[in-house]
Amino acid sequence: MQNRALGKRGLAIGQLAERTGLSVSAIRHYEAEGLVRAFRTSGNMRRFDRADIRRLSFVRIAQDLGFSLAEIRQELGKLPEGRTPDKADWARIGATFRKKLDARIATMTALRDKLDGCIGCGCLSMKTCALWNPRDAARRLGSGPRYLLGDTSEDALGGQG
Numbered sequence: 111m112q113n114r115a116l117g118k119r120g121l122a123i124g125q126l127a128e129r130t131g132l133s134v135s136a137i138r139h140y141e142a143e144g145l146v147r148a149f150r151t152s153g154n155m156r157r158f159d160r161a162d163i164r165r166l167s168f169v170r171i172a173q174d175l176g177f178s179l180a181e182i183r184q185e186l187g188k189l190p191e192g193r194t195p196d197k198a199d200w201a202r203i204g205a206t207f208r209k210k211l212d213a214r215i216a217t218m219t220a221l222r223d224k225l226d227g228c229i230g231c232g233c234l235s236m237k238t239c240a241l242w243n244p245r246d247a248a249r250r251l252g253s254g255p256r257y258l259l260g261d262t263s264e265d266a267l268g269g270q271g
């Protein structure tokens with residue numbers, strides 16, 4: 111814990127929980143994971159920077175999107191210590207996260223658009239499988255639902271489709 115804000119008020123963990131929508135125990139968990147850090151006031155009270163609201167909001171949404179705490183910690187590790195992160199700091203995180211998000215959006219879009227069709231998973235249970243994945247041709251591209259992972263039936267059929 112940093113003793114860095116003599117005279118600085120900051121937010122109590124309950125206030126942080128109320129504003130972020132996270133439980134106090136969740137914030138303590140993120141603190142134990144090194145994703146957020148409290149400081150001691152001159153009155154020896156544990157407090158958090160107001161900027162930690164954004165930090166925890168980022169953690170919460172990133173977790174909701176399926177990012178691991180290790181991935182989130184790696185990104186937050188790019189933020190400066192000892193000062194409130196500014197737009198440029200967050201933009202740096204945004205750049206790498208944007209790529210990861212685009213990949214997830216592509217997968218989710220494929221799922222949304224192909225859910226009622228053949229996804230190249232090998233089940234051969236849909237009428238469309240005979241057309242788009244005859245004799246499970248997609249298996250030669252690897253395991254998993256190939257058509258949700260970026261492959262096409264043309265890839266599976268080796269351009270014969």
Ligand code: FES
Nearest residue numbers: 228229232233234
């Ligand atoms: S949906 Fe599974 S192989 Fe077509």
